[in-house]
Amino acid sequence: MDVLSCDGTLSSGDFRLAACAFMEKWKSVMSASPPWSWVPCPKQPWGASHDVEGYLSLENIILRSIEEEHDELSCPQKEETSCSEKAEPIDIATLVQSNCSKVRYYDLHIIYSASYRVPVLFFRAYYSDGEPLGFNEIEKDLPAHSVKALLDSKWTFITQEEHPYLNRPWFKLHPCGTSEWMKLLFHVDVALAKNGVAIELYLLSWLSVVGQVVGLRIPLEMLNQL
Secondary structure, three states, X not given: XXXXXXXXOXXXXXXXXXXXXXXXXXXXXXXXXXXXXXXXXXXXXXXXOOXXXXXXXXXXXXXXXXXXXXXXXXXXOOOOOOOOOOOOOOOOEEOOOOOOOOOEEEEEXXXXXXXXXXXXXXXXXXXXXXOEOOHHHHHHHXXXXXHHHHHHOHHHHEEEEEOOOOOOEEEEEOOOOHHHHHHHHHHOOHHHHHOOOHHHHHHHHHHHHHHHHHOOOOOHHHHOOO
């Protein structure tokens, strides 16, 4: 296994290797949850022969807003038909169907950017009837720290543009600066890179940071591998 480039970027081939390692790790730790899958795509006629041909996909995540979480936790136990009987801590992002409030479904795609040479998180949101959520609705689902960042630089932090493979408008986290903080993240542990496992852990490390923006938390069992 190759080590991470000194500038924090990935080649398209390394992205595919990192994707395979990430899918296997997620499957072993999150066996009861929907898995990430590799979606193969037809080779683009203008692409190089070694270019990556596909992306990672995790779909139908149920993401509840902060307001909905408070409503659920404050519901009387007697309302069994609409609320959970146990007021247990709830992650913002969950892979379990909720019976409280109108849920929103999220699709997440991790796509390689040939321009920036880093992974990019694309996402879209919709209700169970297929009605898409506008950005104002998505903002209600975002963690507080993400909302603050959006207020500071709304359309440079999260942007909407055409999905490179599906040719439909999706939201994405802008990749500018990704290589810089990934370089710093891996250089903190020099032994990690020297042992040649940086590529295997690249997507796990990257998503542990980027996923927080949309409320997706990486299980502690996976983070213990870092």
